[in-house]
Amino acid sequence: MSKPEVNAFFVGRALAQAIGEQVEKTLTQALSDLGKFDAEQRERLHAFMEEVMQRAQQQAAQTQGSANSAEGDFNFANEPEGDLQATIDELRAEIARVRAELQRYRSRSQ
Template sequence: MSNPLVHAFFVGRAFAEAVGEQVENAVTNALSELGKFDAEQRERLRQFTEEVLQRASYAEQMTMQGRSSGSTNAATSTDLQAMIDDLRAETAQLRAELQRYRNRS
């Protein structure tokens, strides 16, 4: 016959080992899932970045094609001058409107 204290010691030791293994498995699984999640997010970010760069490149190419195919430097210069003139006119209108507002106050 064995001593009940010795038996209790071995039961406690076996219990502690089993709980330790369960905790180890849980932590290992959690870290594994975290690693998978991190890798998936990095891949999604890489794909997103690649897509954005492709779109930007496509838009740049289309813009350059439009400029080179249908316009000359003189036309571009005229267009720029017209745009500048329009912006100056809008600025003058805004200044006048602002002045009217200030005078009312």
């Protein structure tokens, strides 16, 4: 084998390794960004749900203050854990329905 062929082999090998490293870095960065995005979205959803629950508690407290004997008042502080989870599940289902309807609206508008 001549020297240019040997050099070409090593250049090709080095090129393949460098490309592999760049692909690995790019893929790792993309997965990292995706993980960060997912965590941020979960955090935003959690904060949104807390805000909704806080508003509901405030409204319930106002309602109780103005009409203590009214039926249908909500008091989330005294709800068992299962009822709170059911409420959260219902809110999630409602959000999903609203998103689907919004997507249908957007697709019809285009």
